[in-house]
Amino acid sequence: MTNTMTTRRKSNLTRGQLPKYTPWVVVAAAVVLAAAIMTLVGFSAFGWGVLAAILFTVGLTGISAAVEGARQAKDKLATCLVFGSFLIALLPLISVIWTVLVNGIPGLTFDFLFYSMNGVTGQFDDAAAAGEAPVVGGVYHAIVGTLLMTLWATLISVPVGLLAAVYLVEYSEGGRLAKAITFFVDVMTGIPSIVAGLFAVAFFAVVFGPGTKTGIVAAVALSVLMIPVVVRSTEEMLRIVPNELREASYALGVRKWRTITKVVIPTAISGIASGVTLAIARVVGETAPILVTAGFATSINFNVFSGWMASLPTFIYTQIITPTSPSNPDPSAQRAWAAALLLIILVMLLNLAARLIARFFAPKTGR
Amino acid sequence: MSKRIDVQDLNVFYGDFKAVEDVTIRVEARSVTAFIGPSGCGKSTFLRTLNRMHEVIPGARVEGQVLLDGDDLYGAGVDPVTVRSQIGMVFQRPNPFPTMSIRDNVLAGVKLNNKRISRAESDALVERSLRGANLWKEVKDRLDKPGSGLSGGQQQRLCIARAIAVEPEVILMDEPCSALDPISTLAVEDLIDELKDNYTVVIVTHNMQQAARVSEKTAFFNIAGTGDPGRLIEYSDTTEIFNNPREKSTEDYVSGRFG
Amino acid sequence: MSKQTSRAGDRIFSTTALMAGVLILVVLFSVAVFLLIQALPAFFADPSEITGGEGFWSYIWPIIVGTVIAAAIALILATPVALGVALFISHYAPRRLSQGLGYVIDLLAAIPSVIYGVWGITFLAVQLEPMYEWLAEYAGWIPIFAGPASATGKTMLTAGIVLAVMILPIITSISREIFLQTPKLHEEAALALGATRWEMIRMTVIPFGRPGVISAVMLGLGRALGETMAVALVLSTGPLILSLIQTGNSTIAAEIALNYPEAYGLRLAELIAAGLLLFIITLAVNMVARWVITRNKDFSGANA
Numbered sequence: 048m049t050n051t052m053t054t055r056r057k058s059n060l061t062r063g064q065l066p067k068y069t070p071w072v073v074v075a076a077a078v079v080l081a082a083a084i085m086t087l088v089g090f091s092a093f094g095w096g097v098l099a100a101i102l103f104t105v106g107l108t109g110i111s112a113a114v115e116g117a118r119q120a121k122d123k124l125a126t127c128l129v130f131g132s133f134l135i136a137l138l139p140l141i142s143v144i145w146t147v148l149v150n151g152i153p154g155l156t157f158d159f160l161f162y163s164m165n166g167v168t169g170q171f172d173d174a175a176a177a178g179e180a181p182v183v184g185g186v187y188h189a190i191v192g193t194l195l196m197t198l199w200a201t202l203i204s205v206p207v208g209l210l211a212a213v214y215l216v217e218y219s220e221g222g223r224l225a226k227a228i229t230f231f232v233d234v235m236t237g238i239p240s241i242v243a244g245l246f247a248v249a250f251f252a253v254v255f256g257p258g259t260k261t262g263i264v265a266a267v268a269l270s271v272l273m274i275p276v277v278v279r280s281t282e283e284m285l286r287i288v289p290n291e292l293r294e295a296s297y298a299l300g301v302r303k304w305r306t307i308t309k310v311v312i313p314t315a316i317s318g319i320a321s322g323v324t325l326a327i328a329r330v331v332g333e334t335a336p337i338l339v340t341a342g343f344a345t346s347i348n349f350n351v352f353s354g355w356m357a358s359l360p361t362f363i364y365t366q367i368i369t370p371t372s373p374s375n376p377d378p379s380a381q382r383a384w385a386a387a388l389l390l391i392i393l394v395m396l397l398n399l400a401a402r403l404i405a406r407f408f409a410p411k412t413g414r
Numbered sequence: 415m416s417k418r419i420d421v422q423d424l425n426v427f428y429g430d431f432k433a434v435e436d437v438t439i440r441v442e443a444r445s446v447t448a449f450i451g452p453s454g455c456g457k458s459t460f461l462r463t464l465n466r467m468h469e470v471i472p473g474a475r476v477e478g479q480v481l482l483d484g485d486d487l488y489g490a491g492v493d494p495v496t497v498r499s500q501i502g503m504v505f506q507r508p509n510p511f512p513t514m515s516i517r518d519n520v521l522a523g524v525k526l527n528n529k530r531i532s533r534a535e536s537d538a539l540v541e542r543s544l545r546g547a548n549l550w551k552e553v554k555d556r557l558d559k560p561g562s563g564l565s566g567g568q569q570q571r572l573c574i575a576r577a578i579a580v581e582p583e584v585i586l587m588d589e590p591c592s593a594l595d596p597i598s599t600l601a602v603e604d605l606i607d608e609l610k611d612n613y614t615v616v617i618v619t620h621n622m623q624q625a626a627r628v629s630e631k632t633a634f635f636n637i638a639g640t641g642d643p644g645r646l647i648e649y650s651d652t653t654e655i656f657n658n659p660r661e662k663s664t665e666d667y668v669s670g671r672f673g
Numbered sequence: 674m675s676k677q678t679s680r681a682g683d684r685i686f687s688t689t690a691l692m693a694g695v696l697i698l699v700v701l702f703s704v705a706v707f708l709l710i711q712a713l714p715a716f717f718a719d720p721s722e723i724t725g726g727e728g729f730w731s732y733i734w735p736i737i738v739g740t741v742i743a744a745a746i747a748l749i750l751a752t753p754v755a756l757g758v759a760l761f762i763s764h765y766a767p768r769r770l771s772q773g774l775g776y777v778i779d780l781l782a783a784i785p786s787v788i789y790g791v792w793g794i795t796f797l798a799v800q801l802e803p804m805y806e807w808l809a810e811y812a813g814w815i816p817i818f819a820g821p822a823s824a825t826g827k828t829m830l831t832a833g834i835v836l837a838v839m840i841l842p843i844i845t846s847i848s849r850e851i852f853l854q855t856p857k858l859h860e861e862a863a864l865a866l867g868a869t870r871w872e873m874i875r876m877t878v879i880p881f882g883r884p885g886v887i888s889a890v891m892l893g894l895g896r897a898l899g900e901t902m903a904v905a906l907v908l909s910t911g912p913l914i915l916s917l918i919q920t921g922n923s924t925i926a927a928e929i930a931l932n933y934p935e936a937y938g939l940r941l942a943e944l945i946a947a948g949l950l951l952f953i954i955t956l957a958v959n960m961v962a963r964w965v966i967t968r969n970k971d972f973s974g975a976n977a
Contacts, residue, residue, distance in 0.1 A: 118872065122872070131757070132756075133774075135757075136845070139838040146792055150795075227698060228695075231698055234959045234960055237959035240899070242708075257941075303683055303686075332784075332785020364906070367790075390787075467865060470857075470861055495869045500867075502866065502867075503865035505862065509856070513881070526866065576862075576866065
């Protein structure tokens with residue numbers, strides 16, 4: 048009875064509202080109109096998309112303002128803008144990954160991974176550009192350098208960062224020193240990477256004499272960037288370890304430091320490991336600090352304590368900014384893109400690893 | 415103003431779980447209707463479906479009809495915003511906007527609809543709403559202070575003032591006194607009694623004495639067991655429910671034998 | 674006996690932990706000290722020996738301005754988009770998708786800056802070049818778009834756009850976290866008053882999140898000021914000019930990276946002095962950002 052009644056007369060609740068299919072109609076109209084305008088001024092797919100989006104936003108807001116009133120129109124406008132900004136944010140991500148993939152895949156060969164740039168001169172590149180020889184040279188030395196410098200940076204930062212976090216969570220009791228450390232750790236996360244590099248340079252120059260450029264200087268620079276990340280993530284992980292666990296351990300007569308090393312840290316270890324992995328992922332792509340601390344090498348160097356060292360990011364940078372053959376930069380560009388692809392893969396794997404560690408090795412507490 | 419609500423065969427789901435089953439109920443205009451029942455029987459969930467606030471909860475959906483003077487709240491093309499501006503809600507815990515003054519809190523809903531409201535008009539509205547919520551005397555000297563500075567009971571009455579300032583047809587109250595002390599509770603109950611002259615009030619309460627004190631009609635909800643949907647067991651005049659219930663489980667509940 | 678050693682263990686362990694904490698403060702302090710030591714010659718050298726021949730401050734001044742311009746472009750472009758994305762993830766996207774979308778935006782932050790630089794120089798600059806010519810022709814009367822446009826697209830505006838992409842995920846991820854923390858009670862209160870989604874956001878999410886958003890933007894600013902590689906690669910540097918679409922301008926970080934490999938002696942001191950200034954500027958920005966966060970912790974309304 049009531050059913051037929053509602054269908055017969057128009058509901059008071061839907062008065063002055065646009066039907067549900069309105070956005071679709073406006074989309075179609077915007078796409079067609081944009082295509083028409085683009086054919087007039089010269090067609091490009093990107094411009095078409097942008098124009099259609101703008102027309103859609105204006106059209107939907109306008110229609111809504113006319114039919115539903117200003118409030119609904121504002122809501123629709125906000126929705127369009129919010130969705131639009133997400134699409135805008137996706138553009139560079141897709142573009143960067145696409146460019147790196149397209150340009151990087153041709154150069155990413157077996158030889159590229161296992162040869163260095165030692166002895167590769169402009170003549171080889173000129174020959175390659177003329178089509179007489181394949182592009183030679185590779186990133187083996189840079190991979191070695193990246194791995195070693197990152198390893199040393201990790202060896203320095205993890206103990207310091209971990210212990211500092213332990214101090215903050217387990218010992219400090221919120222004193223002024225702890226507040227200062229927390230504050231400056233936060234501030235340190237914002238140090239420009241090149242300043243960290245200059246600091247390492249200045250430090251080694253004062254202690255060991257000027258002009259010291261070795262892998263370990265770079266490792267120190269990277270540590271300055273890494274420590275705050277390690278402290279923050281470890282601190283967060285230690286704080287979510289339930290106090291009951293600590294109290295249970297104390298009640299068994301276990302000393303505090305044994306409680307921390309045997310109960311608290313193992314409980315939080317997956318989160319800590321995940322945080323460290325993310326910190327590594329962050330510094331592995333750093334260019335500027337390595338540029339000023341480790342110089343730039345073209346040959347393989349396994350010793351971080353002497354001699355210049357290459358890394359993947361500095362390899363990319365130098366190949367682009369000073370091509371091996373200034374007259375034929377294409378082979379250098381190909382190497383740079385291949386190295387960029389390698390670096391992105393490395394960073395993505397580290398990020399993935401961090402998420403997997405956090406998910407699969409999480410302690411089964413709570414919940 | 416004030417409208418009647420007719421609910422027809424309403425089912426509420428959380429994902430695949432059926433939370434409330436087959437509720438058919440008529441709530442009369444200008445009356446106070448209480449929903450009582452044990453915890454988890456779906457009365458709060460059901461209340462939220464009366465102004466589509468359940469849609470805020472992820473995965474919640476309804477089947478059936480809720481008619482506000484014959485208009486289906488769930489009809490095609492009905493905007494929940496329109497529904498909510500006609501059916502206001504007061505929540506379990508008082509929730510004044512922390513960044514707004516008392517005055518701005520009262521006007522929050524009104525400002526959404528009327529962009530230009532003169533100072534004199536808004537002053538009058540603030541006073542009328544706060545008087546309506548029995549709060550005017552306590553706060554008239556500090557209207558520009560933040561609403562979060564009030565006591566819990568005052569905050570809850572501020573929220574009621576905020577709800578009535580938009581002049582809704584219906585006011586839903588979800589255990590409005592559960593976070594309040596007895597004196598504040600009394601103040602809110604007195605207020606509910608006055609509100610029914612102008613509004614349709616639906617109140618969910620855990621407190622049976624409260625239901626008996628404030629409501630004219632009472633609906634008793636119950637669940638058969640954990641995992642089963644909540645059902646409307648009995649709906650009748652409050653005096654009937656408390657003195658002469660038809661169902662055994664209603665009698666057990668109101669006499670305090672379970673729940 | 675074993676009791677004795679483990680009591681010593683307690684003391685050793687707690688002292689080591691304390692030392693690690695103190696070491697961090699020492700490091701930050703020594704960053705300033707060592708940079709200062711190495712930079713001193715540049716401050717006290719004969720003005721004619723400094724690059725440009727007019728002393729350190731007239732050498733560094735245009736570069737500082739350039740740094741600020743680049744960061745300002747990045748902020749102006751990134752902030753609205755970043756907030757839109759944060760709102761999209763917190764309040765618009767279907768709940769099931771929102772976490773995954775968060776990861777996608779975090780990927781933007783994971784890409785190393787040098788790759789952004791290479792992308793900017795080889796792809797973006799080329800794409801933007803026609804637009805710059807168009808701007809120079811039709812909007813050239815606005816000083817920042819004065820022609821002739823750079824033929825390579827390697828301009829301040831390109832660098833600013835690349836920086837914007839790089840700081841977007843920083844602003845987004847912090848804002849998103851804060852928007853998600855908006856008390857449900859307040860959101861429901863707004864909705865129950867008949868607010869539309871946007872009105873609900875205006876009434877509850879934005880006032881609640883404002884201090885957090887401000888500091889997120891400040892942190893983004895800090896990153897934009899100090900970002901090196903993207904600018905060093907994308908911008909073809911030159912003297913300070915107002916136009917954003919001509920070759921010219923430089924930033925501190927790019928100046929250091931581009932000139933460091935060949936620098937020695939006084940030139941090195943100049944660059945380290947520039948680094949020291951950059952350190953001080955970013956430190957100040959970050960400290961203000963953190964201060965805004967901590968100051969507003971008590972007034973956030975989260976406890977209401």
